Each structure stands twice: as structure tokens, then as C-alpha cells.
Amino acid sequence: MKEDKQIWDDFRKGEDYALSHIYFQYTPFLFCYGRKFSQDEEMIKDVIQDLFFYLISTRESLGTTDNIRFYLMASFRRRLADAIKQKAPLSYSDNEVLKAEIIYSAEHELIDKEELSHREQTVKKALAKLSPKQREILFYKFSCNFDYDQICEIMQIQYDSARKQVSRALKGLKEILVSSDMFVLFLSFFQKDKVMF
Structure with missing residues (x-):
């Protein structure tokens, strides 16, 4: 995924086109992915926004990747698990919290x-x-x-x-x-x- 590597590197360097590309390419996917774990659409949107805020504010120190989708899914899944735990603060592991209803x-x-x-x-x-x-x-x-x-x-x-x-x-x-x-x-x-x- 050479193109992903280039776009990610440009994003880390502060290129606006790369941010736009990543945001518009992956937010609909992340939203649908999040719906497999929770029906709370507002929480899912908030987690996506928080993820992108974090990425933008720390872009210079982010690691490299050649698979943007995987990178975003892994980061998003962890953040969503934390948000779900905060909403229902019982002592669950991330895997117990995220009982995904994956539909192919x-x-x-x-x-x-x-x-x-x-x-x-x-x-x-x-x-x-x-x-x-x-x-x-x-x-x-x-x-x-x-x-x-x-x-x-x-x-x-x-x-x-x-x-x-x-x-x-x-x-x-x-x-x-x-x-x-x-x-x-x-x-x-x-x-x-x-x-x-």
C-alpha cells in the first residue's frame, strides 16, 4: 500500500490534502464499523472526532504506516472501548465491552x-x-x-x-x-x- 504510506507521511508533515483525504475516505467507514459495537451514534461520532483531533494534534510524532485503514481501526476500536466503559463503568475487559455484531x-x-x-x-x-x-x-x-x-x-x-x-x-x-x-x-x-x- 505504497499510496497509503505516502499519504500518511504527507499527513504527518502537515499537508492539508492528506488530512482531507484520510478524513473523508475513512470517517464513513469508521462510523459503520463503530455501529457494529454500539448503537449510540452520537458517541461514535464523538469518538471519531476525538480520534482525528488526537491525530492532528500529534501528527509530527505519529509512527509510520503503510495501511491507514488498519491504523485507524485499531486506534478507533481502543477509543470506542474506553468510551463504552465510561458510559457503563463496570469492570469489563475491552473484548467483553466490544461484543461486535459484525455483518459481512x-x-x-x-x-x-x-x-x-x-x-x-x-x-x-x-x-x-x-x-x-x-x-x-x-x-x-x-x-x-x-x-x-x-x-x-x-x-x-x-x-x-x-x-x-x-x-x-x-x-x-x-x-x-x-x-x-x-x-x-x-x-x-x-x-x-x-x-x-
Whole structure:
């Protein structure tokens, strides 16, 4: 993602075009991503604004990145977890607070159609049977195409745990989808559209 690296470096140097590009390119995505964790739209907007205020005020000291979307998602997720904790101050870990209801783009396509085929309904039901954490980790692995190190960073889990969770989620889906052609159909959804929103 050479273009991301250049835009990020320009942003760190104070280039206005880079700030505009990053803000307008990623705020709608961050808002939709935040809705998977909370229905409080005002809080989500506030967290996005706070994130960008922080980025702007510390831009010279920010590290480099070649994946702006990942950088923003990881930062946003941590800030959103903190905001949710402040709103309901019980002693939860970040992963307990962020019980994401990740909905894949393939599922959105299925919902938008007037009549869902039997296979599509089966895949949707299979996804619904997974835990929120399993849906979230599959989203990062297949929709966002993140590697395990990035998944570990964003979910704040260990490398082995991330690999096991992906494996268990896929095994669970395979068991639910009994016939292998249904499982292949499920995996093909990720190939059609790697972006969730």
C-alpha cells in the first residue's frame, strides 16, 4: 500500500490534502464499523472526532504506516472501548465491552435481495450461530484481509489465540454448513467483496 504510506507521511508533515483525504475516505467507514459495537451514534461520532483531533494534534510524532485503514481501526476500536466503559463503568475487559455484531458484506447483499435462495439463507443462519467474537475475527481475517499480527493488535489477543479462533470459527461453520459446496459458497462471499461496507 505504497499510496497509503505516502499519504500518511504527507499527513504527518502537515499537508492539508492528506488530512482531507484520510478524513473523508475513512470517517464513513469508521462510523459503520463503530455501529457494529454500539448503537449510540452520537458517541461514535464523538469518538471519531476525538480520534482525528488526537491525530492532528500529534501528527509530527505519529509512527509510520503503510495501511491507514488498519491504523485507524485499531486506534478507533481502543477509543470506542474506553468510551463504552465510561458510559457503563463496570469492570469489563475491552473484548467483553466490544461484543461486535459484525455483518459481512455478503450478508448485506443477501438481506437486500427480495427473495433469498435456500443456500443463502443457510449461510446467513450459519453466520448467526457464530459468537460475536467469531464473526469479528472472521471479518478481520477475510473481509479486511488482515494478517494474524494485525488481528492480534486490533483485538488485543495473543497470536496463537487468533489462529485458534479463526480455525474454530471455520470449523464451526463447516459443521453447520454440512455439505462442502455450502462451505465453498460461504468462502466465495469473501472473494467477491473484501470490504465490509
